[in-house]
Amino acid sequence: MQQTPGDHDDLVQQQYQPRAQAYASSAVHAAGPDLACASALVAALAPADAGWRALDAGCGGGHLGFALAALPQVAQLCALDPTPAMLEVVQQGALDRGLAARLHTVQGQAGSLPFADASFDLVASRYSAHHWRHLEAGLADLVRVLRPGGYLLLIDTLGHDDVLCQTHMQTVELLPDASHVCNRPVPEWRALLQATGVDILHEQAWPLRLEFASWIARMQTPPHRAQAVRAVLQQAPAEVHEALQTEADGSFTLQTGLWLARKPV
Numbered sequence: 001m002q003q004t005p006g007d008h009d010d011l012v013q014q015q016y017q018p019r020a021q022a023y024a025s026s027a028v029h030a031a032g033p034d035l036a037c038a039s040a041l042v043a044a045l046a047p048a049d050a051g052w053r054a055l056d057a058g059c060g061g062g063h064l065g066f067a068l069a070a071l072p073q074v075a076q077l078c079a080l081d082p083t084p085a086m087l088e089v090v091q092q093g094a095l096d097r098g099l100a101a102r103l104h105t106v107q108g109q110a111g112s113l114p115f116a117d118a119s120f121d122l123v124a125s126r127y128s129a130h131h132w133r134h135l136e137a138g139l140a141d142l143v144r145v146l147r148p149g150g151y152l153l154l155i156d157t158l159g160h161d162d163v164l165c166q167t168h169m170q171t172v173e174l175l176p177d178a179s180h181v182c183n184r185p186v187p188e189w190r191a192l193l194q195a196t197g198v199d200i201l202h203e204q205a206w207p208l209r210l211e212f213a214s215w216i217a218r219m220q221t222p223p224h225r226a227q228a229v230r231a232v233l234q235q236a237p238a239e240v241h242e243a244l245q246t247e248a249d250g251s252f253t254l255q256t257g258l259w260l261a262r263k264p265v
């Protein structure tokens, strides 16, 4: 019998609710040069006693939130996610790391954040925005809850400028994860951020290798969908193999981008 499809928000819940533990322990998410860079950038923005209120929007397993909450500049970090199971693993992770007194969780989503204007000194988000149904509205909402002069730190997987490569990449991302929306290319990211009125201070990119077996296992991809990913990659033209640095076992490499921006005073 055919299932009646829910809306995109339902798909996000279906995708992430059963996989929270897998994201909490995912090596790809728990480490990475972007986390160290984010911590160093934020530490350089304010004195240690700044007492900042920070938000991690789309916290998932909490890896960016944990890194920021450990900084002396951050007095309180709010880890927000629409998926209840993610908030549970973040609460446990905060306890395990001795961060429970300075980290709390809130259920919600970018686009309808349950906070007043100018509530935060720092608003951050990592590897979440490519799931947002309305990215422009989501980013505008992040900037709304920032105080004037506050900082926005955004990290996400990047799309390709080349449309052929972009189409293949989005297909490979969507097949194991129906809540995927789009990895945006760098020029689109710049335009999206500038449209919110922030000033971009820093941008940086890194490769992110996705090892096929652990990637498919983390997302609990059914065999027929994993097979479809392999089929798409096997049939892909040389330009796509070069762009995605595909490997014989189906592993491939994406690019990730980081932006630090400031809301004008």
Ligand SMILES: C[S@@+](CC[C@H](N)C(=O)[O-])C[C@H]1O[C@@H](n2cnc3c(N)ncnc32)[C@H](O)[C@@H]1O
Binding pocket: 012, 016, 023, 029, 030, 057, 058, 059, 060, 061, 062, 063, 064, 065, 080, 081, 082, 083, 086, 108, 109, 110, 111, 125, 126, 127, 128, 129, 131, 132, 133, 138
């Ligand atoms: C890959 S996980 C995030 C990883 C995490 N930030 C980290 O650093 O490891 C993506 C998360 O985005 C959340 N999400 C999806 N749509 C969202 C939205 N509109 N606003 C905020 N979070 C959203 C999902 O529930 C999921 O937990």
